[in-house]
Amino acid sequence: MVTALEVASGVLDPELPVLTLADLGVLRSVEEHAGGRVVVTITPTYTGCPALEEMRADLRRRLRAAGYADVEVRTELSPAWTTDWISPAGRRKLLAHGIAPPGPVGPRSGPVPLRLTPPVSRVPCPRCGSMRTTELSRFSATACKALRRCESCREPFEHVKEI
Template identity: 45%
Template sequence: MAASPTPGAVWQALNAVPDPEIPVVSITDMGMVRDVTVDGGGRVQVTFTPTFSGCPALHVIRDSIEQAVKELGVAEVEVKSTLTPPWTTDWINEDARERLRQYGIAPPAPAGEGQLIQLEAEPTRCPRCSSFDVRMTASFGPTLCKRMYVCDSCKEPFEGFKSV
């Protein structure tokens, strides 16, 4: 019979699964894992919400989740993705925001509870020198969830997460 880990053990294993595009944060740091279900028959179901519906790393995330759970001795793993509710940058934990900044990515401002679309972006702080004297150089960065900026104080380019 296959092993039946506790939900806590599964969460702990998922804490070690890095975001495929930002290796300094895990998929749980980013708030992508929504639910873990363990039944008595050795089956585990993990539900996650991608940070972007068209995320090109979706299959990598799914495979990484399955591998991490199977390493616990689980024979049957079901990985489900859901877009409801949609992922929000509010789900990123505070420690991960600091690690993003240290990695050189401006963490997003909280999206908040409001349902209105913001026409003006929140001020972005340079992750290197903390200056607000920055300018956006591209609406889309290396991934669709980020923008490109240059800091006019320290002259360094950097990526910044969009608030969603």
């Protein structure tokens, strides 16, 4: 039988389906208990994430299909998710699909700082590698991505914003 961790680790993110929840760093823990009971803990990318309920439903559906009868999905908000939790494999997958992965945020303590202006960032083009890119829109298909264009190859691309 496939372990609950293996099943949960294969569930795709509904907003970035090139990544699994494990790649994204949203999957925090998977505990197997007697009698086929599984407790999964996830941390959403932000508290208002519209994909959270879909993540829960996908985890329950996949685990039940794998033979786990009793599945509980818990949400843990502390510590807050950060783009630093995206795995190296997840970053490679984003790049391979033309999405610029986020840069490092680094360790922090205390509350997450609020910025009233967008950060000035140099984001390399995922297609040609040029650093000559421009932000077209702070928000793209999802709130966690920005829309950018490369000034060298002129191709638009999405960038997962550093959080």
